[in-house]
Amino acid sequence: MPASLRWVSGNGWTTIRAAVFLCVLLPFLALAGGLFSPPGEHWPYVRDYLLRAYCTETLLVTLGAGAFAGALGIGLAWAVSMHDFRGRRFFDLALVLPLAIPPYIAAYTYEGLLGYTGVIQVFLRRHFELSLARLTTEIPAQAWAIWVFGVTLFPYVYLLTRAFLRHQSAALFENALLLGGSARLFWRVGLPLLWPSATAGVILVCLEVLNDFGVSSHYGLTTFTTAIFAAWFGMGDADTAIRLSLILLGLVFFTLLIRKALHNARRYHVVSSQEKWLSPHRLRGLPQAGVILFCSLVCLAGFLAPLLQMLHWLRLSWRGAFTADLGSALCYTLGVSGMAALLVMLAATGTANANRLFRSRLSTPLSQGATLGYAIPSAVLAIGIIGFFTGADLWLASRFPFLPERFLSMSSFLLVFAYGIRFFSIGYQSVEAGFAKIGRVYAEASRTLGRNVTATFFRVDLPMIRHAILGGSALVFIDILKELPLGLLLRPFNTETLGTMVYHFANNEALEETALPSLCIVLSGAAFLLLTQFWEKGEEKRVSGN
Amino acid sequence: MFLEIDDLYFAYPGKGHPWVLAGYRLGVEAGERVGVSGPSGQGKSTLLRLIAGLERPQKGRIVIDGEVMASAKRHVEPEARQVGMVFQDYGLFPHMTVARNIAYGLWRQDKKARRARVDAMLELIRMTEFSTRYPYEISGGQQQRVALARALAPNPKLLLLDEPLSNLDAALKTEIREEMRALMQQSRVTCLFVSHDLDDLDVVCERIVRMGDDRRD
Numbered sequence: 001m002p003a004s005l006r007w008v009s010g011n012g013w014t015t016i017r018a019a020v021f022l023c024v025l026l027p028f029l030a031l032a033g034g035l036f037s038p039p040g041e042h043w044p045y046v047r048d049y050l051l052r053a054y055c056t057e058t059l060l061v062t063l064g065a066g067a068f069a070g071a072l073g074i075g076l077a078w079a080v081s082m083h084d085f086r087g088r089r090f091f092d093l094a095l096v097l098p099l100a101i102p103p104y105i106a107a108y109t110y111e112g113l114l115g116y117t118g119v120i121q122v123f124l125r126r127h128f129e130l131s132l133a134r135l136t137t138e139i140p141a142q143a144w145a146i147w148v149f150g151v152t153l154f155p156y157v158y159l160l161t162r163a164f165l166r167h168q169s170a171a172l173f174e175n176a177l178l179l180g181g182s183a184r185l186f187w188r189v190g191l192p193l194l195w196p197s198a199t200a201g202v203i204l205v206c207l208e209v210l211n212d213f214g215v216s217s218h219y220g221l222t223t224f225t226t227a228i229f230a231a232w233f234g235m236g237d238a239d240t241a242i243r244l245s246l247i248l249l250g251l252v253f254f255t256l257l258i259r260k261a262l263h264n265a266r267r268y269h270v271v272s273s274q275e276k277w278l279s280p281h282r283l284r285g286l287p288q289a290g291v292i293l294f295c296s297l298v299c300l301a302g303f304l305a306p307l308l309q310m311l312h313w314l315r316l317s318w319r320g321a322f323t324a325d326l327g328s329a330l331c332y333t334l335g336v337s338g339m340a341a342l343l344v345m346l347a348a349t350g351t352a353n354a355n356r357l358f359r360s361r362l363s364t365p366l367s368q369g370a371t372l373g374y375a376i377p378s379a380v381l382a383i384g385i386i387g388f389f390t391g392a393d394l395w396l397a398s399r400f401p402f403l404p405e406r407f408l409s410m411s412s413f414l415l416v417f418a419y420g421i422r423f424f425s426i427g428y429q430s431v432e433a434g435f436a437k438i439g440r441v442y443a444e445a446s447r448t449l450g451r452n453v454t455a456t457f458f459r460v461d462l463p464m465i466r467h468a469i470l471g472g473s474a475l476v477f478i479d480i481l482k483e484l485p486l487g488l489l490l491r492p493f494n495t496e497t498l499g500t501m502v503y504h505f506a507n508n509e510a511l512e513e514t515a516l517p518s519l520c521i522v523l524s525g526a527a528f529l530l531l532t533q534f535w536e537k538g539e540e541k542r543v544s545g546n
Numbered sequence: 547m548f549l550e551i552d553d554l555y556f557a558y559p560g561k562g563h564p565w566v567l568a569g570y571r572l573g574v575e576a577g578e579r580v581g582v583s584g585p586s587g588q589g590k591s592t593l594l595r596l597i598a599g600l601e602r603p604q605k606g607r608i609v610i611d612g613e614v615m616a617s618a619k620r621h622v623e624p625e626a627r628q629v630g631m632v633f634q635d636y637g638l639f640p641h642m643t644v645a646r647n648i649a650y651g652l653w654r655q656d657k658k659a660r661r662a663r664v665d666a667m668l669e670l671i672r673m674t675e676f677s678t679r680y681p682y683e684i685s686g687g688q689q690q691r692v693a694l695a696r697a698l699a700p701n702p703k704l705l706l707l708d709e710p711l712s713n714l715d716a717a718l719k720t721e722i723r724e725e726m727r728a729l730m731q732q733s734r735v736t737c738l739f740v741s742h743d744l745d746d747l748d749v750v751c752e753r754i755v756r757m758g759d760d761r762r763d
Contacts, residue, residue, distance in 0.1 A: 449651030
């Protein structure tokens with residue numbers, strides 16, 4: 001092969017990896033620049049009187065939601081993976097569906113369900129003359145937020161824990177069962193082994209809670225994200241918003257450090273020559289009824305109840321629901337989500353392939369740095385991006401005066417770029433898992449048969465990891481559909497995404513109007529989620545040869 | 547000397563990894579079939595990967611047919627070495643049929659020549675009727691033959707075989723190694739065959755070298 005072509009095939013991939021890392025780095029550089037600028041006029045007041053409340057409320061809700069989602073996720077994964085009961089296959093899929101419901105939409109539907117004019121209170125008043133008028137007012141808002149986060153985000157813990165349990169040797173648990181009984185099996189063997197995957201899931205839940213704006217804003221919580229929005233929009237003080245963002249960023253890095261410490265503290269390598277995977281234990285009678293009830297209640301709370309409430313609202317509001325605004329929001333959301341998902345998957349595939357083939361001292365820091373976007377709360381990311389692109393626009397205007405004013409920062413490019421950075425990690429992990437499954441032998445065989453890295457990728461690797469890429473695209477697409485804070489901060493003027501539309505309706509107390517755009521988000525999310533689950537199952541069958 | 551390995555040093559990346567090969571030397575004449583034996587962990591497979599260009603040595607030189615393929619200053623990529631390799635688990639592309647697997651390395655040839663070469667290789671391994679099957683639709687022994695045909699099809703200067711019989715049962719192994727010897731003799735390709743089974747090497751190779759006896763850590 002000519003030397004010039006060799007350069008392209010080798011360094012082309014590593015250039016993609018470096019470019020992705022640089023894109024992720026840019027907004028943080030802009031944020032870090034804010035540290036050196038003088039503080040905004042509101043900063044002393046925020047620091048002296050509000051900062052403590054932001055910290056306390058954020059930590060309370062985050063830790064509460066993490067613990068609740070962790071307990072639900074671990075319990076359900078244990079119930080479904082270790083036991084066989086009626087409807088197990090159905091629950092195996094259904095328990096993933098709450099991921100399709102964005103927490104802020106769940107919060108609105110819970111208000112509709114449990115409020116004074118909601119179905120539950122009306123039913124109790126009419127049939128039992130029971131008044132629960134204080135239900136929504138006496139229970140603290142933090143508890144409602146923890147409930148909503150728990151029942152919608154527990155699938156992060158459930159999925160990781162279930163995946164771990166599915167690939168455990170039967171001998172391990174059978175031995176433990178013989179030696180100590182089923183209760184001891186969970187506490188003494190199961191939980192310690194599940195620890196790394198369960199904590200990884202709980203940390204994901206915590207990061208989602210730290211990122212949230214919709215739920216906190218709905219319940220009037222003073223968390224960091226609502227504070228950043230208040231500083232940016234309410235006080236018009238960008239410097240204070242940047243300082244709050246940097247503190248929140250510190251909190252996120254602290255969370256990531258905890259994850260690393262927890263992971264390293266209990267990392268077990270299971271030693272077994274047994275190839276027989278865990279087979280579930282058949283439940284009968286009361287234990288079976290208990291498990292079915294537990295799974296049903298969680299499905300009801302996390303997916304069915306919000307969905308039914310949305311359908312109820314749609315029944316009330318459908319005449320005026322199909323508007324041109326909804327049509328354009330739907331088209332805009334699908335277009336932006338599709339574009340961002342495509343870019344994410346291109347960047348993720350390029351980076352993962354570079355990491356696989358061109359290892360160097362820099363490859364791990366570059367790829368880990370590029371995946372940090374997922375941990376960074378959207379409000380922080382948006383402020384960094386606005387900071388960077390405002391500067392870029394000024395530079396462009398001075399060099400190219402014929403360009404429209406604020407060429408970049410007023411366009412959808414900003415939103416696509418932000419989605420790309422935030423959700424790169426999800427796409428990357430899918431592609432990396434796909435590459436890990438096929439290993440390197442096929443690529444090596446191709447290269448010894450005369451094909452260079454790029455030709456090998458298109459002819460051998462790509463057809464073999466296409467399911468991983470499709471699965472990754474679906475997950476990225478779902479997450480972008482659900483995303484709210486980035487849409488609120490970065491969408492161009494006079495443009496709405498489905499998420500921002502729902503938020504504005506809810507903010508104007510027009511909860512019934514949220515039904516149709518919410519259903520568009522939830523149903524497309526659920527369809528893509530089920531699709532990824534079927535692909536995953538098909539892939540598992542293909543690999544195991546059954 | 548057709549293949550010349552001189553003072554080769556290699557350790558896998560990472561702190562504290564010992565030398566897998568330290569000062570290794572080997573010479574192979576053109577057309578010679580050399581077997582490489584030795585206990586596990588002595589670097590037999592690594593040696594083949596270094597010759598194929600899939601790993602880069604820390605020190606030393608690899609020369610094939612007079613061209614320096616690896617040295618302190620030079621590394622020729624695997625696709626430019628004209629070295630064929632049969633892997634332990636064959637590495638047949640699962641999304642391609644038997645015929646497309648064999649044709650894979652013939653991309654420089656025109657369609658007609660490619661088809662003729664594939665037909666000839668299928669005939670050589672007596673699998674013409676299996677050309678449209680996928681790798682998972684044929685037996686382990688057949689997969690092994692296809693892997694050999696795929697590696698031989700582009701007429702490589704050197705053929706590397708990395709434990710290609712280790713996944714076969716004893717009866718099939720005996721049959722296949724006889725076939726392999728016949729194929730090698732027919733193609734007259736220079737060959738380096740790694741195996742921990744001396745019987746395999748005795749049947750297929752003309753000379754056997756043992757690794758590990760002269761190892762320096």
